[in-house]
Amino acid sequence: MFDDSSSRIVAGLREWIAGAPPGARLPSTRALVARYEASPVTVQKALRTLTAQGMVESRPGVGTFVRAVRVARPHDYGWQTAALGASNHRIPRLPAALQPVPNDVIALHSGYPDRELLPERLVRAAFGRAARTGALMGRPPPAGLPELQSWFAAELASATPAGVTPTAARDVVIIPGSQCGLSTAFRALVGAGRPLLMESPTYWGAILAAAQVGVQVIPVPSGFDGPDPDALARAFEQSGARAFYAQPSFAGPTGALWTPELAERVLDTVRRHGAFLIEDDSAHDFGMTADPRPVAAQDDGGHVVYLRSLSKSVSPAVRVAGLIVRGPARERILADAQAESMYVSGVLQAVALDVVSQPAWGTHLRRLRHQLKVRRDLLLASLREHAPGAQPEAVPRGGLNLWVRLPDATDLGRVVRECKSAGVIIGAGDEWFPAEPTGQFVRLVYAGPDPGSFPEGARVIGKALAKDNQS
């Protein structure tokens, strides 16, 4: 992913080395400069990389030589089977959303926004500034940089109505990305073997974290209108669960945005059962035709634990999120976060704060919302025209994807495979269900690279669908 001319030289020399005997001398720097039309600095960098990789060794004043390659014996690690034992709870494989794919495919699967949707200029400038401050070599407090805690608190406070005590900076725990936040919240508030209610379908990262922690997942049916409040109340009663994980604003994968009435009903239910709502607001910055509505802003009784990530909207390299939690639960969360990662890189925290404090951040978000809407509408139109069998459940008002229902007769696995071999990557809906899927769904992301390919992508999907549904 980090192409530059030194990588090119490394690749070329690795090929050369593969065909050379151990101890062979590499061409001189001067010869390499000529062959690769690169500067001596670039050639030296390539040689340093090869040295670090153990491919060559340099003898100062003599030259650079191919290292004697040691033959690797094949090993049998069978003894580990007994040492490891059967896994208590199997962590699922990585879903399609994280699969790396070649550049030349039409990628409708990745849950991360394309680079052109990210504030690259702001992030670069922020790294430049952070590298000139104490953040570069400093160790921030375990709960995070006070200024960044303040920012997270103030953002949520700005949505808090009169009559509700707004959240304070001390309620915020900074964590290295929202995935850590999910693991920590599930571990600290629920714990292995204890019940956790989750929307179904829901964010696959939460399903992963739940499996890792080993909580007992209890699915609550959900859809474009959000979770069924009656089913939620029944699930609390029957399971004795003390926590419900949900995404009230532009939920993954359905795009649901809870109405204020639903938020109120869920809060009532949670309060009645002396339970937590673990609110994952990961799509906060991705509203298109509606603003996010954090349920946490309605609660000052410590019932809502609020997770707000910046990695997805700022940069995947800025793994920073805030967990807002009041009461003794905060101590549990902080103790777990510290035991897990000690503290979050001060540079990443300073960069996150810098980016979201710029006036240009607001401008960027407005432009982003517009771009997402244009992409969403283009993908919707492409499906209508070329894949009429693929029915979006609804037009989402925020988020990065459509949640699309396929005809019941569809062989989902075959469709996904056929699309893949035709160069179109889509995510089978199964991965978003904590239990069995309730229908044939695919998740189609409109925030990925090259929206110009949407019509062609839809055409391929339509063709694959046609096979199962010809009769």
Add this chain to the structure above:
Amino acid sequence: MFDDSSSRIVAGLREWIAGAPPGARLPSTRALVARYEASPVTVQKALRTLTAQGMVESRPGVGTFVRAVRVARPHDYGWQTAALGASNHRIPRLPAALQPVPNDVIALHSGYPDRELLPERLVRAAFGRAARTGALMGRPPPAGLPELQSWFAAELASATPAGVTPTAARDVVIIPGSQCGLSTAFRALVGAGRPLLMESPTYWGAILAAAQVGVQVIPVPSGFDGPDPDALARAFEQSGARAFYAQPSFAGPTGALWTPELAERVLDTVRRHGAFLIEDDSAHDFGMTADPRPVAAQDDGGHVVYLRSLSKSVSPAVRVAGLIVRGPARERILADAQAESMYVSGVLQAVALDVVSQPAWGTHLRRLRHQLKVRRDLLLASLREHAPGAQPEAVPRGGLNLWVRLPDATDLGRVVRECKSAGVIIGAGDEWFPAEPTGQFVRLVYAGPDPGSFPEGARVIGKALAKDNQS
């Protein structure tokens, strides 16, 4: 910690705001420029910070105003007590090593090297370069940047004798700091409720991670000569444990460096019991009069899981470590690491690789070793002169601290408190014992700020000690 003139203005204005009524208008930018003798850009930055903190709101074209402060009601979060239940395994409080302290004390407690011992110039340049590459907005593969995997593998391979298959890049999993590596290794290889052997005393971060995961800790007596191999064999036999956590090179807190003979005996024991050695090589870069001796280099049977961190020697802001593990155990480790943190920031990985690939890194390490030795010797001499009752267990050949035994009659808590009130912060040895401490120890770090204060620090310790031992 990030002092600049905009912070100064923020601090000044917060005071002003505290005395102003809600809705009051702030002085104009021009007036603030004059009052604080700062540039308009700096003043604007301060105002943006206050806005983000919810202290003020700006009305474009009108001015900036103190926000109406909402009164916070005190809350009782008693209901959470029932929801959280009793904690399965209590995570200990943060130890002295992580306590933030004022600048004017003599700090002999922190386990992190002082800023002047870190390669600040290299790190700054590396951040500058990384921010100009694809790492800035890219998402690296879950197991890490291939070039960085190669570097970790090559470093260990360079210590691997002929006849042992060297480790390969694919055996490396990049993780966000060594604390995550400990949690992940304990979770993936041992699991809650199952036995884990640990040296006693040992690194407090490992004790913390073991408590978080909820493993059953079985202490193995250890000291400057490393763990007692007979006690280790007995502990394996009696507990049925399948893993032993240890620091063979400059162990925390004792400074032990295992002899090749001890390494061989421990490896034999581990192999005989079909078990893992979880080798934490966190002091790898801190050899003074000896080089580290990774036990992992002696093993190609998958018995040694090797943890190598770069945060301590590169920068606390570069939270990057490598876990080297072969066989199916690698799959367990990778699955847990992904469920916990998904992937490690590409910028931090690129920075780590850049720093350790520079020729100047070698120069830095040589200088660092010399500086550490000078500091160690100064602290030893200071103790000999001013605190003869404080007896270092041995002269460590690497690491960041002395492990000092106090006379048996010492009231350790009183000594630590008295030193603190006299402005000298030291770590009570208790924190390094997974069970009861076996003697009166303190850990004295010579890698902290201002070695010039060591004689004064030793004088204060000597005075505090004298009280208990006058008779």
